[in-house]
Amino acid sequence: MNAQGGPESRTALDPRLAWRPAGSRDLDAWADLIARTAAVERPVWFERRAELEQILGSKNNPAAENTVLGFDPQGFARAYARIMKNRDGAKAIGLGCVDPEWQESGIGTGLLAWAEQRTRERFAEDTASSADSGGPGTPAQVPKLRLYMEHQHQHQAALFDRAGFTVVRYFNEMHRPLGGTLPQTVLDPRFSLVTFGPELRESVRLAHNDVFRDHWGSEPRDDEAWGLVVDDPLARPDLSGVVLDQPTGTVAGYQLATHDADGAVVRGFREGYTELLGVRREFRGRGIAQALLADAMHRFAASGMDTASLDVDSENPTGALGLYLKMGYTVVNRSMAWDKDLEPAESPTDG
Incomplete structure (x- = not known):
């Protein structure tokens, strides 16, 4: 398996940057890229160095196959993406960011193409692995990639919409003063x-x-x-x-x-x-x-x-939203999930 996915995704990655899977030597540069982006976009949550170390240790989603990090000619990390998926799960989840100085230049579009191709490969790999295990095999599933964004990040919404993703769920961030x-x-x-x-x-x-x-x-x-x-x-x-x-x-x-x-x-x-x-x-x-x-x-x-906070699915079937309102929580922010069903890969890529 090539760590940067199949030919389609490798072609999509912007040639102005040098691309490689994230590794332990990249932790500081990777964390700095995310922090620089967060300082401008001000998300409620973003990944920190210690969390990235956890990602590098994953057995279910090895970073060598499921991350990509782009460096400019001066050696600064400018963009990254990763996907994660449970074996036999119904979806993959994509995450990533582009340095604000490099946004609106096509890099995000290329990263989405990489994530889509890697998702296709993961679904094909899981189906083949299940069949090879001697069991009945996992029925082939339509590959699905899910992305999350906060409501205020409309530049992301425009990117996702152009790429064919659709909003499928809304979530409320709620606060309760203490x-x-x-x-x-x-x-x-x-x-x-x-x-x-x-x-x-x-x-x-x-x-x-x-x-x-x-x-x-x-x-x-x-x-x-x-x-x-x-x-x-x-x-x-x-x-x-x-x-x-x-x-x-x-x-x-x-x-x-x-x-x-x-x-x-x-x-x-x-x-x-x-x-x-x-x-x-x-x-x-x-x-x-x-x-x-x-x-x-x-x-x-x-x-x-000062504050108790939580997030809740706006369509939670247990009536959780009503409970939180009764206990003094109020909605302060909104986020959404975007999905895209993908054409299956023809076969797992083996490099």
Whole structure:
């Protein structure tokens, strides 16, 4: 496999830049490129060096095959893209950026073409790998590439639209000030609320896969994918809570939190962010989600934070948006998912 994808994607990459897969020697330049772009575009979240190190260690999505980084003649990183995909998953997700000084020059279009071609290859590889394993084989799927963007980044919207992507879902970023009185909730005595820790890592992963099995766009997380959440450099287990059903020891619900200290400097407030919140079906309607959110607010406030925040699918089937509004959250930003169905690759590329 050529790390820069098949002939179509290699041709699309702008010849003004020297392209190669991201490696450990590129960490500083890669992180600096993303930070420079973020300083201009001011996204809510962007990848930091420690997160890029995680990406380089991925077994499911090896950087040597699934990233591309472009350098100018002076050796500065000016653009990058990567895709990630679960084996046998229904979609690949693309990420990347172009240095603001090099935007509107066709580089982003070339990166999208690279991501599309690599997505086709990944789907073909997964189908072939499943067949080679001796099992029945995975039915061929239409390759799908998904991209995410924040509402204010209209230059990205124009690029995605020209490339044939379509908005398929909207998400709301919500904030809740932590000054003043915070909500108090009381759980049924059969439940206990404890702090998340390593001993709960696997049971909460299984609970999460159960909770989100019917949510739009969600796919089961294996241990590596779960590690991207719980081992994230911004993860704060001390601000995260788990509700246990005491008679059975089952995880009934969970709230996993993060805090970005560097982001607080840029955004002007300290934010406790609920990365994941879920309650198992058999335990819904018993105040568990409210208790977890209230607990999070108290933990955030005690840690000196100003704001509790989270993101929610605008069409969440559990009525989560209504719950968050009742608990004092308000919508402050919007983002969207864009999809494109791709023609399948003729066969896996083997270089």
